[in-house]
Amino acid sequence: MLTLRRSLPWLGLCVLAGMTFATALHNPFAYDDTSSIIDNSLIRQWNVGWAFLYGGVSSNGFANGQFRPLTLFTFTLSYLAGGDSPFGYRVVNLCLHLANGILGALLLRELLTQVPFSRRSAAPSTRVSTAIALFAGAIFIVHPMNSLSVLLVWKRATLLFTFFSFIAIHCLLALRRSEMQASWRRRIFLQVGMVGAQLLALASKENAAILPGLMLLVDLCPRRDEIQPQSWRRVLGRQWPTILVGTVAAGFLLSRNPTMGELGPLGYFATQMQIIWEYLAMAAAPQLVGTVYDSTTRSGRDPIFWLAGLALLGVAIFAFAMRRRLPFVAFTVFWAAIALAPTCSLISIPLLKDEDRVYQAFLPLWVFPGLFLHWLASRFPARAKPIVAILGGSVLLGLLGMTLVRATVWSDPEILWSTAVREHPSSRTAAANYCSTLASKPERRQQAVAFCQYAFARYPQDTVLQFCLAAAYVQVGAVQEAITHVTKLIKEGAASHLLFRMAGHLAFASGHAEEAIDYYRRALSLEPTNIETAIYLARAYAERRRLDEATLLAIQVDRWVLPHRPHLRLAQANLHRAIGWKQRACAEYSELSSQLDDLPKTGLDRRGLEEDCRAP
Secondary structure (H helix, E strand, O other), rough: OOOOHHHHHHHHHHHHHHHHHHHOOOOOOOHHHHHHHOOHHHOOOOOOOOHHHOOOOOOHHHHHOOOOOHHHHHHHHHHHOOOOHHHHHHHHHHHHHHHHHHHHHHHHHHHHHHHOOOOOOOOOOHHHHHHEEEEEEHHHHHHHHHEEEOOOOOHHHHHHHHHHHHHHHHHHHHHOOOOOOHHHHHHHHHHHHHHHHHHHHHOOOHHHHHHHHHHHHHOHHHHHHHHOOOOOOHHHHHHHHHHHHHHHHHHHHHOOOOOOOOOOOOHHHHHHHHHHHHHHHHOOOOOOOOOOOOOOOOOOOOOHHHHHHHHHHHHHHHHHHHHHHHHHHHHHHHHHHHHHHHOOOOOOOOOOOHHHOOOOHHHHHHHHEEEEEEEHHOOOOHHHHHHHHHHHHHHHHHHHHHHHHHHOOOOOOOHHHHHHHHHHOOOOHHHHHHHHHHOOOOHHHHHHHHHHHHHHHOOOOOOOHHHHHHHHHHHHOOOHHHHHHHHHHHHHHOOHHHHHHHHHHHHHHHHHHHHHHHHHHHHHOOOOHHHHHHHHHHHHHHHOOHHHHHHHHHHHHHOOOOOOHHHHHHHHHHHHHHOOOHHHHHHHHHHHHHHOOOOOOOOOOOOOOOHHHHOO
């Protein structure tokens, strides 16, 4: 029976989560949120939800093509409920993070009662198991490694797939507990719950394909009163539906993966052998958690690969050899290995290192601080046990403080990326994002030009830097420098939707509408869902008096809910003016007039519109 006294510690997790992330809920969108949420018109209306299920069209930029229909659908719900405010998005992320902490703690409590730390150790009491699990859940919630799930809204995919994975495993444990006593209706209900939660996890993130492996691991671990593990026949009898679904899903996701990395399987695997140790270092020393992670790539001939790989192999051999003497230690190693398999094996993906990959994988790891404190408490006399409690509280307060500091850094994009540049001066990601941030601020235009030139000289192949340097030139009125910069890049073979769109802008502003049309088409071929490019293409059609094509494209664009960006809405108003919809264009311009002060006076979307709308 659930009493107030028993529920208070679990309510304490809610208070702890609120204290940790309350200051971060109003932080602006940053990093990956730009393309996945701010510029993503797909999440702003119901009538294109089918695109999420297709998976080939999901967002702008890097997120396009990822099969995460449920995650994107929740973004749609967040937008419909709260518009463009990041507060609502982050409240949902925080609630999911808290739910994962509670479900994870309940799962750990169940495992502590079933999987002994040592075969010689006595089974911990329910009170001790609950205390250790609660402490592990608290670490899970406040650890800086897991804070990215709230600070970055796009990480909701990780939160959702973890949430439904935990639900599926809890259904499995309930089925296993009541297998002999439960009615057939309850068993069917739990089976349906397992498969249903698995499907929802798969619809949230591709990593859920490994869920059957985690469930097999949990099911094969013996209870304390069992001499031998569960037989494969009984395990497969319970789990054959989830194994079948997982196998089909893995084949489906691998066959349509559009974002394979450039290293190749072997180079990627060699690099990941080192990165796994870096994840472990961040877990033990949270101050190593950073804003960007540009890892050095490795090859099969690299000594560091062999050293890191042999060390991991040694850990795996040790875990297998000690699976009977130290069952929980072996369970922790096997759990982490299975959970990291999609991102740390031969499956090559562009992003080499990302801390949210250990969000689920390191869950059992957080038990060990609690086990250590319990061991200390058992060695001290009763009057010294408060010291152990103070030690545990100090650990949580230290982690909470680090996460609060991190949330402060993420409170402003300029602070975030200037900190990243300062802490990681050789990071291309930090340089590109700081350049982009400066270029977006009118009061920092001169500084943006200087920094973007410096960063581009170091990383000339970076597509963001190529675009941002041209944008910075335009912001300060150096249009000819921007034209020279973009023309040279295109002649050298550079190709990105950002660069082609900028080339289209410059050609249109120079009076070469036909050339602009070609560039805009090339940009759309690389990113078909980019509404901004479509608007400017229609503008170029209208300039060339190809009004039928311009009007048709304008009608298509008007079916979308545009991101709330003044320059984009101004471009739409200018398009309506160009195709003869003057009354509508002037109404849109009037609504935007108070937001145009920060736009450059020479912008191609202000030419003629102001005069037309103010004329009698």
